[in-house]
Amino acid sequence: MKEAHTETLWFCLVAMMIAGYAVLDGFDLGAGVVHLFVARTEAERRSVLASVGPVWDGNEVWLLAAGGILFFAFPAVYASGFQGFYLPLIIVLWLLILRGIAIEFRNKVSSLVWYPLWDVVFAGASAMLAIFFGAAIGNVVRGVPLDRSGFFFLPLWTNLRLTPAAAVLDWFTIIVGLGSLAALTVHGALWVAMKTTDAVAARARKAAEVAWWAVLVITALLVIIVPIVQPHLGHRFGDAPWGFVFPLAAATGMFGMKLLNGAGRATGAFLASCLYIVGMLTSAAFGLYPYLLPSNTDAAAGLAVYNSAAGSYGLTVGLFWFIPGMALVAVYFTFVYRRMV
Amino acid sequence: MDALTVHRLHFAFTAVFHYLFPQLTMGLALLLVILKTQALRTGQECYNHAARFWGRIFGINFAMGVVTGIPMEFQFGTNWAFFSRASGGVIGQTLAMEGVFSFFLESSFLGAFLFGERRLGPRLHWLSALLVFLGAWLSGFFIIATNAWMQHPVGYQLLPDGRFALASFWALLLNQWAWWQYMHTMTASVVTASVVMAALGAFYLLTRQHFEYGRMFVAMGVTAGLIASCILIFPTGDAQGRNIAYDQPVTLAAMEGLFTNERGAPLMLVGQPNMSEKRLDNPIYLPRVLSFLTFRRWKAEVNGLDAFPEDRWPDNVPLLYFAYHIMAGLGTIFVAVLALAACMLWRGRLYDTPLLLWALMLLAPFPYIATTAGWVTAEVGRQPWVVYGLMRTAVGSSVEVSAGNAIFTLIGFAGMYSLLAVLFLFLLYLEVQRGPEAAVDEHGAANESESGSAPAGD
Numbered sequence: 001m002k003e004a005h006t007e008t009l010w011f012c013l014v015a016m017m018i019a020g021y022a023v024l025d026g027f028d029l030g031a032g033v034v035h036l037f038v039a040r041t042e043a044e045r046r047s048v049l050a051s052v053g054p055v056w057d058g059n060e061v062w063l064l065a066a067g068g069i070l071f072f073a074f075p076a077v078y079a080s081g082f083q084g085f086y087l088p089l090i091i092v093l094w095l096l097i098l099r100g101i102a103i104e105f106r107n108k109v110s111s112l113v114w115y116p117l118w119d120v121v122f123a124g125a126s127a128m129l130a131i132f133f134g135a136a137i138g139n140v141v142r143g144v145p146l147d148r149s150g151f152f153f154l155p156l157w158t159n160l161r162l163t164p165a166a167a168v169l170d171w172f173t174i175i176v177g178l179g180s181l182a183a184l185t186v187h188g189a190l191w192v193a194m195k196t197t198d199a200v201a202a203r204a205r206k207a208a209e210v211a212w213w214a215v216l217v218i219t220a221l222l223v224i225i226v227p228i229v230q231p232h233l234g235h236r237f238g239d240a241p242w243g244f245v246f247p248l249a250a251a252t253g254m255f256g257m258k259l260l261n262g263a264g265r266a267t268g269a270f271l272a273s274c275l276y277i278v279g280m281l282t283s284a285a286f287g288l289y290p291y292l293l294p295s296n297t298d299a300a301a302g303l304a305v306y307n308s309a310a311g312s313y314g315l316t317v318g319l320f321w322f323i324p325g326m327a328l329v330a331v332y333f334t335f336v337y338r339r340m341v
Numbered sequence: 342m343d344a345l346t347v348h349r350l351h352f353a354f355t356a357v358f359h360y361l362f363p364q365l366t367m368g369l370a371l372l373l374v375i376l377k378t379q380a381l382r383t384g385q386e387c388y389n390h391a392a393r394f395w396g397r398i399f400g401i402n403f404a405m406g407v408v409t410g411i412p413m414e415f416q417f418g419t420n421w422a423f424f425s426r427a428s429g430g431v432i433g434q435t436l437a438m439e440g441v442f443s444f445f446l447e448s449s450f451l452g453a454f455l456f457g458e459r460r461l462g463p464r465l466h467w468l469s470a471l472l473v474f475l476g477a478w479l480s481g482f483f484i485i486a487t488n489a490w491m492q493h494p495v496g497y498q499l500l501p502d503g504r505f506a507l508a509s510f511w512a513l514l515l516n517q518w519a520w521w522q523y524m525h526t527m528t529a530s531v532v533t534a535s536v537v538m539a540a541l542g543a544f545y546l547l548t549r550q551h552f553e554y555g556r557m558f559v560a561m562g563v564t565a566g567l568i569a570s571c572i573l574i575f576p577t578g579d580a581q582g583r584n585i586a587y588d589q590p591v592t593l594a595a596m597e598g599l600f601t602n603e604r605g606a607p608l609m610l611v612g613q614p615n616m617s618e619k620r621l622d623n624p625i626y627l628p629r630v631l632s633f634l635t636f637r638r639w640k641a642e643v644n645g646l647d648a649f650p651e652d653r654w655p656d657n658v659p660l661l662y663f664a665y666h667i668m669a670g671l672g673t674i675f676v677a678v679l680a681l682a683a684c685m686l687w688r689g690r691l692y693d694t695p696l697l698l699w700a701l702m703l704l705a706p707f708p709y710i711a712t713t714a715g716w717v718t719a720e721v722g723r724q725p726w727v728v729y730g731l732m733r734t735a736v737g738s739s740v741e742v743s744a745g746n747a748i749f750t751l752i753g754f755a756g757m758y759s760l761l762a763v764l765f766l767f768l769l770y771l772e773v774q775r776g777p778e779a780a781v782d783e784h785g786a787a788n789e790s791e792s793g794s795a796p797a798g799d
Binding site for chain 2: 053054055057058060061063064065067068069071072073074075076078079080081082083084086087089090093094096097098100101104105108109150151152153310311313314317318321322325326328329332333335336339340
């Protein structure tokens, strides 16, 4: 294996884009999950929607940008993964479409049928997406049946067992999916608690409190089963113990949000939830490195930074526009979050 | 149906449907900047009303563009995995730049533009319109640069394993195909937005409502539309045609329905390609004009299809021929109708000429047809290549995705997009009914229904 510094840097940047997506779109997905429970009257529903309305689209751009960066930096992973996960990805697209129009078009018509219809679509699609994104990460952690051609194709489900000829959904990826649903429920509820007042905020705090227990249970479960499902991850933490900062950050975030939410400090609790999500995702990324998409049938066929990256000239040039580009993004997001929500 | 055909239809269908929306929003973004500038300069509130009204139309179209655009970014991988793996090292560059430089800009400031007029004040609101415009037009550039590389690959290096690596960043961005194609495409989007604006204005005048705004929309739409549709033909369309003549001569021959080499080649106006006899049936043509347009000499020789081996011909010559002729024919009609309308406008008689107002109103769908035909020309013209001259479309698709799976998702998209189309038309109809003077609250709902029920987020 040759030294691959630029490739490793892009690996970190892809992980950063995904973490950015999870934290940002995560809260509006989570707001969707709790929408029907925390907001009952029309005015309350509007207040939840108003808290994500001006920003959800910008948040979703992180998914597009992460996809674009993956395409640019690791075309072999993009091509293989998107083809291999064909069916779930197309379903994700349909859910994103339904959710997008639900948010954008809900308030356009004043009708007692129109509002609840789109509220349910918004909530349902948000919850399904939270599960699918978790299951996607579960698939990447578990590995897929890549062979030397660098391609694979997964059915949606077979018998839910964890076998090498896997499917997108098995018991492991379902657990990760549910973990993601729980985490984003807390995340979104805390956002709503932070951005609304009175009854909605109180119910949101309560929802975060309840869902937090699911986060705790599933996180504890994952700590036990992930190293068994993906032994590479255990070796990575064994070889480079400094990597424990990532799970430690996740643990800090997890207990932090419990304590801060309990103390009625919604903003602090929300930030702790951000830390938890980033900690979990960076732990996975650290544990998988150098693989972006490991193979569960032939370890050497896994797609890693050294066999799936674009040419080094392109990657180096990319840094010259990516860094100033993302600095600009930070400026826009600061503006939008300070002025608009 | 074989899987390759389904993958091609999949992309063609989703791309054509998607592009119905950005072609309006990109052009409209420019018109919104003009409206906001007028409002700032003259201080007249009617320009702000107009900007808010078109902002709402923009918002609906933008939402449609976003939700149908995300599948495009995914489909490179899901349906064209071999093409993506081979060329991601080059076009991943422009696609990623689109995400970083334009999507973030556009989405951040669109929220500010649509919901923030009161919070931001006139100057910042004007700025947010400008930034939305900038984001939209940058987005267009990066997509066109990507397409231009597929039409005319530059700045790449072919690796031994068949992948392409970027060799020159600036060659990729300064590809001369990209610049002409970009200007042609953006001008076309200004035509779409202008014609839609003029058509709605004409509708208001003909139905005797919102006179002030009807006149404003007609005047602005006709003026901007005439300028843009002239630029569409010359210099951008002309330059685009000559790019094709030099870099894809076989495509030019197929577009023009020229089956044999000719000195002083005619420009075919009408006629049907007859593929079994290899000739154009029932032609009406202008002698020698094609030679002149292509090489600026009346007697220049233009290669016909027979000058090229048949396996390099575009795989659907009639479709290409008709798409091109529909585009070019409609472009000419736009200039004619808009020039006539502009004439009457300057003489102050347009608003009282129902026949022309009818013509303007009924013109609305045609820019969409012309733009779609233009893209069909570009994409069918590129065949049988996915990367011109380097990689055939037949080897670019996702071979692991079976025809059955691809048909399933194609039907799913067809259903989903039918639903979107119905919703879109319904919401557009409501906005048109409400009209430019309707007071609408910050969340896009008309105040008549929900008075005082919109608490702010913070």
